[in-house]
Amino acid sequence: MRDLSTKHLRAFVTVCDCGSITSAAAVLGVTQPALSTTIQQAEELVELRLLDRSARRARPTAAGLLLLPEARRILGEVKSATTRLRDLAAGRMGHISIATLPSAVDHILAPTLAAFKSTYPDIRISVRDALNAEVVALVRTGQADIGIGAHDETMSDIEQVTVYEDRFIAVIPVNHPLADDKDLTWDCLRNEAFIGGAAGSNTRAMVQKTLRIEEGESMIECSFVPTTIGMVGHGLGVSVLSELACRPFRNDPRIVLRELHPIAPRPIAIIRDPKSAETAAAALFMSFFQRANISGSAS
Structure with missing residues (x-):
């Protein structure tokens, strides 16, 4: 047996909010017959009348009043989940791991992180301070998305942008x-x-x-x-x-x-391994960091 879909729930909630099929159809951008069919399908699925419909009005029945708060909650959760997934895809949330020289934290990394977190508060950041060789190793092994270390011309396999x-x-x-x-x-x-x-x-x-x-x-x-x-x-x-x-x-x-x-x-550079998959959040931070700090060009 089929369950109610978000389409059914949205149609039902909108009719309850608008008080009529005609008004709700206009809000949803569908025809009145199409909306009536959706409501009828919902009622057939639960085997109960959800709305008392008259020529001009539509009001929830006792069963409809029971469904209404649950429908609102479900639609809210679906919207929230969709938004979070879209934010994840766009890099507005997620996790970024940064390896850095301790000397680069106070003057370079921390001020940029403060501005970045203010703009993207849902992105989690982990910072690991280390000697330069370890910073590079963490980037190369994928344990860090981004590194901040000393620019090294001998590392041709690593992307470096002097900041x-x-x-x-x-x-x-x-x-x-x-x-x-x-x-x-x-x-x-x-x-x-x-x-x-x-x-x-x-x-x-x-x-x-x-x-x-x-x-x-x-x-x-x-x-x-x-x-x-x-x-x-x-x-x-x-x-x-x-x-x-x-x-x-x-x-x-x-x-x-x-x-x-x-x-x-x-020269201090922001570094990443071009062979590693770059998350949307890491790409967003790279762009943000370079705009805030760049003073040189990529090697």
Whole structure:
């Protein structure tokens, strides 16, 4: 036996709301005979009269009064489900996983996320902060839809769009002889005790390449920026970090931050794996993010 359909329920509710077949037919955009047929089909399915119909009026019967609130609820739920599915298809809801460098959160990611969530409140966001190598790995394995990391020209298989031009700077103990040097060069740091980043950090790779510091050579290894700052602040060595990473520590009285010459850029990019299927929500965020932050072009 067939059940009532949403077509039957919508026709019935509209007639109850309008009070007549004629008015309801106009609202639904159907002919009066067609609407009468739909109501008759509904009554045949439940084997009860749902409406008392006269020449000008149509009112719910006792059975109709029982059905009316349920019909409204069902139609509301169907409309809500349809809207949510359409929002999902359009990217207005869903889930986005983002892997990011910690240094990119405060200045780049968080302000954009605040604006994005205000516009698309039904999209769930998960953020995982990690070293650059892990950010790339999470994107490549599909564990993150989007990554925010250091632009790397050697990664030709990854889509990268530069969104911010960061740079490397020196972190010096305040009482160190180099603390007053306003024209600090990379060569000045070569023979200093050095506080370096953990394996997988693009800062560590840059320092080792530029200063030619080998593994284990006069280097104390730290995984996190606050740890590095603490080590430098207690005079255990000098370090090189990104300007973005150092911003929260600009007023730390134990250290001074100095420009390094020649300037070593550290472009920050939003990255994704073009081989991975892109969800509508992720595509929407990519577009939103680039409009809000873009300062370069895709590599």
